[in-house]
Amino acid sequence: MKRIVALLIIVATVIGISAVASAAPKKEVSPRIDLNWTIEETASQNGVSGEVLLRNLELPDNQANRAAKLSSLNVSEEQADLALRKAITLKNEGASKNWQLIVLKFGLWWMLVIGGIVLLTRNLVTPVRRKWLLLLAVLVFGVFLGSDPSPMGTVKDTIALYGIERVFFPPRLVAFAVFTAMVIVGNKMICGWGCQFGTLQDLIGQMSPIKQKLRVPFKWSQRIRIMVFIVFTLAAFLLSLDLIGVIDPFMIYAPAKVTFLAGIFIALLLLLSLVTYRPWCTFACPFGLTGWFFERFALYRVHWDEKKCIACGTCKRICPSQHTIGLLAGEKHPADCYSCGACLKACPVSALKYARKKEQN
Numbered sequence: 001m002k003r004i005v006a007l008l009i010i011v012a013t014v015i016g017i018s019a020v021a022s023a024a025p026k027k028e029v030s031p032r033i034d035l036n037w038t039i040e041e042t043a044s045q046n047g048v049s050g051e052v053l054l055r056n057l058e059l060p061d062n063q064a065n066r067a068a069k070l071s072s073l074n075v076s077e078e079q080a081d082l083a084l085r086k087a088i089t090l091k092n093e094g095a096s097k098n099w100q101l102i103v104l105k106f107g108l109w110w111m112l113v114i115g116g117i118v119l120l121t122r123n124l125v126t127p128v129r130r131k132w133l134l135l136l137a138v139l140v141f142g143v144f145l146g147s148d149p150s151p152m153g154t155v156k157d158t159i160a161l162y163g164i165e166r167v168f169f170p171p172r173l174v175a176f177a178v179f180t181a182m183v184i185v186g187n188k189m190i191c192g193w194g195c196q197f198g199t200l201q202d203l204i205g206q207m208s209p210i211k212q213k214l215r216v217p218f219k220w221s222q223r224i225r226i227m228v229f230i231v232f233t234l235a236a237f238l239l240s241l242d243l244i245g246v247i248d249p250f251m252i253y254a255p256a257k258v259t260f261l262a263g264i265f266i267a268l269l270l271l272l273s274l275v276t277y278r279p280w281c282t283f284a285c286p287f288g289l290t291g292w293f294f295e296r297f298a299l300y301r302v303h304w305d306e307k308k309c310i311a312c313g314t315c316k317r318i319c320p321s322q323h324t325i326g327l328l329a330g331e332k333h334p335a336d337c338y339s340c341g342a343c344l345k346a347c348p349v350s351a352l353k354y355a356r357k358k359e360q361n
């Protein structure tokens with residue numbers, strides 16, 4: 001009962017403080033077009049630059065073109081609409097960012113990855129410490145610093161923005177590269193210790209009164225995750241729909257944006273977190289999938305010493321993500337490892353170590 005009350009307080013705090021701290025909703029992209037306007041007039045009516053508009057229309061940037069009417073440049077309404085949408089979307093993306101906050105966030109994330117590596121290599125992560133660190137991550141990275149950027153958002157928004165508007169927002173690609181670099185340095189430490197929604201689900205799972213969690217075999221959860229990725233990508237490119245955007249669980253940190261459908265979905269995920277490990281990460285997250293792919297290149301990760309192992313099966317039972325099942329079976333592509341440290345503490349003969357490969361023996 002105490003745990004349930006504590007969980008309700010945590011979720012209410014997350015929603016309550018986030019409601020106050022979260023940013024205003026995104027602006028709609030609705031270009032204003034009159035084929036009798038010049039390029040400069042069209043650009044200024046839509047708050048973008050003539051240079052960008054001409055570039056998006058694939059026309060040379062010169063005075064004559066800037067002063068020419070859209071109709072005299074043989075620009076159709078559809079072409080103007082597409083070019084303006086791209087320009088407005090990019091401008092809105094840039095304007096919606098608080099760059100100082102983003103730099104601060106990435107600095108903190110790197111400190112977390114390095115600090116986490118130090119703790120894990122020394123096997124200092126106890127269940128109690130882990131819970132406090134998860135709570136801290138939820139509060140710092142989600143409630144106080146907001147859900148943008150997030151590892152999930154960098155993949156989701158890059159695909160959705162390009163699929164729907166044919167626009168690349170370079171800072172998102174940089175953010176994706178940095179998150180991926182974190183996976184390459186410390187395995188899925190960024191997911192396990194720093195992701196806004198990943199840590200919230202994990203915390204709920206840790207505090208759940210249900211000890212025997214539902215475990216869907218990795219081969220099935222992975223198939224579902226790949227399917228979700230394909231459907232989401234196809235919907236963006238073929239139907240101009242951001243399917244994940246409609247139910248994005250990271251919106252819990254921006255409650256003003258939560259629609260009825262998203263609210264039901266988020267509530268369902270939080271409830272599912274009580275009975276199964278990180279349902280969103282396991283079955284749907286696009287960064288969960290790309291991060292899993294890059295795990296095999298990780299410098300620091302869990303290694304198993306077959307000679308020490310007494311085959312007691314403890315690590316297989318305790319690993320929430322089933323990574324150890326694949327690791328001990330010698331699988332090339334085991335389930336995700338969230339660098340939680342549970343298996344390291346649980347192994348009675350220290351056959352599992354979090355280390356650099358070359359330091360292993």
Ligand code: SF4
Pocket residue numbers: 150151152190191192195196197198199278280281282285286287288289291
């Ligand atoms: S897999 Fe989970 S922890 Fe990782 S980015 Fe996605 S939601 Fe966050």
Ligand code: SF4
Pocket residue numbers: 302318319320321322323324336337338339340341342343344
């Ligand atoms: S318990 Fe599983 S997820 Fe956690 S560190 Fe060990 S292998 Fe990784």
